[in-house]
Amino acid sequence: MTDLSRDIAARVQVGFEKGSPIDIGGAGTKSFLGRPSPTATTLDVTGHRGIIEYDPAELILVARAGTPLQEIEDTLDSRQQMLGFEPPFSAQGATLGGAVAAGLAGPRRAYSGAVRDFILGASFINGKGEIITSGGKVMKNVAGFDLFRPMAGAMGTLGVLLKAALRIVPRPEAEETLLHEENDETTALEKMNRWALQTQAISAAAWDGENIRIRLSGSSAGIAHGEVQIGGEKLTESDYWNDLNNFRLEFFKQQGRLWRIALAPMSGPIGMNSPQLIDWGGAQRWLMSDEPADDIRARVAHLGGHASCYSDDPAVPTFQPLQGDLLALNQRLKAALDPAGILNPGRLDPKL
Template identity: 40%
Template sequence: MADIAKRLQEQILSARDAGTKLNIIGGNSKSFMGRVSSGEPLMVAGHSGIVSYQPVELVLTARAGTPLTELVAALDEQGQMLSFEPPRFSNESTLGGTLACNQSGPGRPWWSSVRDQVLGIRLLNGRGEHLRFGGQVMKNVAGYDVSRLQAGAMGSLGLITEVSLKVLPKPAVTRTLVFDMPLNEALGLMNRRAAEPKPLSAACWLDNRLYLRLSGAQAAVDATVRQWQGQGEQLDDGDAFWAALRDQELAFFDGAAPLWRFSVNPTAANPALEGDWLLDWGGAQRWYRGDASMAQMQELAEAAGGQVSLFRGGDRQGEVMHAQSPVLQTLQQRLKQSFDPDGVFNPGRLYSWM
């Protein structure tokens, strides 16, 4: 619990003067993501603590190094939650890292993503300027949305030092239904269920089983369980399943085989690729384990209307994110230049050319 923004600013300025590069590290729980980055470690976890939390305003502001566990505990006391269900790859996972890596859990299609809930940030850019964008209110259209731009940038535009978020009340009741079902049938059903006005809050397929989570007012959840259950069963420990899915602690995620993440049209036919698949986000996020080339995976992702990344394992020297069109690549390089003209932050982490 400390404000070390001044020290971080000095480190950035001296790196800039010395022509050295910095590798931003929060809780060090997502160092497996992105490409291998050179640069001196810039340790941010010390910049931690909740700055303000007004449950009745549904707004929380915290320093970027604050561990998610601390935020979740504070919200829990007030019956509220981080609705984007951020993965906790370790107990040290931070708020800043979650935003920089754009990490959201199983409820994402129904409850929003981390980028959806960001209201404002403070950012140290490559000139060492400590800037404030957005705010602590739900609606704010003054200036460009620099806050949400950071989602997925993996620190390439600057060091996020503070984040303001919209938080939400926890649902009164949660139930999980499980059905034995092959992939293609499950894919169809997930999408049809998502088009119904029911309190669906997560939909996942794994090992020939479809998991549907219902969350909301007691009466609404109970009624939907009655309507939807059919041949399915209620899972006793549903919350534990969804938490393990969120934090990638299911057996599917064990082992060293490369883990690929497809973000695609939820209705797209699953790529014809032998091996282990897990479908989350009602079909919009799909995980595959196995060796493959980036070029091959990109082709499959594009056919499914989306993009792919090599999430964990495999070759981290090559590109791990879906290729960008030349015009988008140039644009992002110019944007990088506008925030970090000397290329101080996370060189090559996102793309080799960034």
């Protein structure tokens, strides 16, 4: 339980004055995402940690950025509550700050929301070393610009997160997984999306080329209803979703670059002859492919989505590079928050 806000602010202020880039360091579990600036010095924020407030009745938790997710999850678990976005790498020591910065969410994402949907407010240090507080700890709040939401997924380029207030959800009474044999990609996509209309109990849906797996969460009555709607074989004991979320499935051990494809769920097959694992009911697709990055990105863009390369390859930018008016807007936002461009430069986009 240490508050290092002022120390961190002072470090950033020095960086601002000298124009020297800073690489914000957490537990490093997602260091494969984005390309850090070679000239940056690391600012370790893991010491700034601790749960500041947890009010189970209000469904809120406020914690410092360096707090390990595991600590938060254990605390919530003791009161039958949980984080709504199922972040990966808790067991490896991931911190709240890193989870927000990377914006990665687990299998539940397609049915319950993204990281940014569970943040109610945040304090962060901008690129000038000032402490900025946006949002709050109540469910509804439209005072001021919601600067805390873009913190999710910004890879630390807009500010150094100090603390965040999170909306917490009750842990479902029960959970179970159903298995359906299915070889055809189009049929699998169609089924996963049809079932999502038929029951609210779905909390995850994935297809691995051979089987569809559906996770049901909720009250026992809700799950029973889902079972009737979907049918299939009930898997009694399954670490599948946890393994999927933490890249531990056999799929991820194959040769090739790992690509994350984001699409509208019913966009249809990408049509590449590479191993594929479909998650989020079709909206997130993992691809193992050594095809040229530009080819993959063009193909996905044609379907209205975008592709990120999750393999650490200096030749390929992790995230789809921005262009045109959208790049210009992003650059202006970056400049508004980090005028000297010292916070994680290049980590999200080579031009940011």
